[in-house]
Amino acid sequence: MTPEDGSMPTLVDTTTNVIDVTTDVGLPLTGNEVPDSPALEEEPERERELVFELRDLEVKYSGHTAVREVDLDIAAQEITAFIGPSGCGKTTVLRCLNRMHDLTPGAEVIGQVNYHGESLYGSKVDAAEVRRRIGMVFQKPNPFPKTIFDNVAYGPKLNGRKRSELSEIVERALTRAALWDEVKDKLKNSGLSLSGGQQQRLCIARALAVEPDVVLMDEPCSALDPIATARIEDLMEELKSEFTIVIVTHNMQQAARTSDRTAFFTAEVDDQGKRVGRLVEYDVTEKLFTAPADARTEGYITGRFG
């Protein structure tokens, strides 16, 4: 865990020359060019390339531990699902992965979160730079009250993409989010004029437009109807070849349908009578759902499946 040895991909503040970052080594999807990740050409049996390594992670809100002792490896080009009952800390852990907790007053992240071998919480790491590579889709669709075009173009503009490039980037992102055909004639309409499912795909397009390496999804379908949910699940399957996806879901069927690996979290009452989230089991999805190693996992999944 020695991130600052110079050879690592840099996440430190690069405000002075944002584009330069992309010429650096290591990350598959950071550049201006079309992201043809070399990893795609490799056989499926390749060794799992780790994107995230979480070691003894603990998160506190205003001094109270919300989740502790999380050890987890998340691999590239896989869909990793976090499941568990409410209050088990799955969203909390997800938000550690792109330093979203920086914005929550009183939140404190302890332990190690490595991203491609580099500590995300290192003193020189720039959180904004982290979030450009690790995108996020939220539980509630949250398009900006701007036009559809401007919603998608927001991220690329941040990265200093030229105005002339934008329409191409926007079309690509909307196409990848399976929304292009529905909105191509009304790009000047407000993003808020879309239906809930469309808004969520717009938010996915917005996240994809910055060419992230990872997409974090925090219960992206919980506000959507089954048809919209199915569309987003199909979409995740397609995006998996290009992006690493981590999804938090309440819906176990969704985890079972979409993910390659599943982490089951639960909340336990500690000796001081406080509820603390813990990672119980983390395995290949099929194994976790058919032959769980832990009795608590089995209890949870069978309790729901009946």
Add this chain to the structure above:
Amino acid sequence: MPPPGGPQLTTPRPRSRRRKVSNVVATGVIALTFLIALVPLVFLVIYVVQQGSKVISWSFLTDDLPFVDRLPGGGMGPAVVGTLLITGAAAVMAIPLGVLGGIYLNEYGGTRPLARLIRFLAEVMTGVPSIVMGLFIYTLVVLNTKEKTGFAGALALACLMLPIVIRTTDQMLSLVPGELREGSYALGSRRVRTIRTVVLPNAAAGIVSGALIAVARAAGETAPLLFTIGIVRETNTSLFHGQNTALSVQIFSNATSPFVPAQDRAWGAALTLIVIVFLFTIMARLVTAFFARRQAA
């Protein structure tokens, strides 16, 4: 058609009648109080228009003040110019400062001690009587520069406007949903950029109308100007040199005069001031509607 023995969905009759009666009574009382609240407003507008229209004319709006109070004639030109100039200068000082202050409070300060102190002081400042603001600027500025100027008056009005602008900005920004900020941060946006491109456009309508309400309030203030701007009979377009006058001050001095022509001029000035404030309010509405439409588009 409820099944036999099913849930009873109709309320027993007597209770239902009592509800109907209380509903009618409550609605009536609310309508009545609304009408009562309208009475002074309507009366005021009608009376001011009636009295003011007697003297109002283009020359009333542009002519210099008369030399002799008790004779009819003369106009309010210097006061119209003074009001626009002084209020404008106050707005230029107070609005940017207040908006930036509000941004600090909501986006940076949060619940930090400094932010809480500023919020508390802004609240206290809103409650300070306007005449005290006038005295404050009088002792601080007028006594030191040895001159009453429009600028001193503008400073006093700015002191009045500042807390209003700070508080409305703070409140409007706090209404912007946190999810929008998170959405922006999640794309790698920094705080300044997020505030500029997501938060402020979202709150713009509220901030603009809050600022214009503050302007309208300041335009009607008399007390802070009494000791700070002095008096002129001819239009003074300089904020920094020489004394000035304003409509509110003219209303005060003319209305307290024993001479009927002066009192008529006071009514004329009052009507002029009401129209100016009304125009500001309409502008506030238009700007708010413009921003709302742009967001909905």
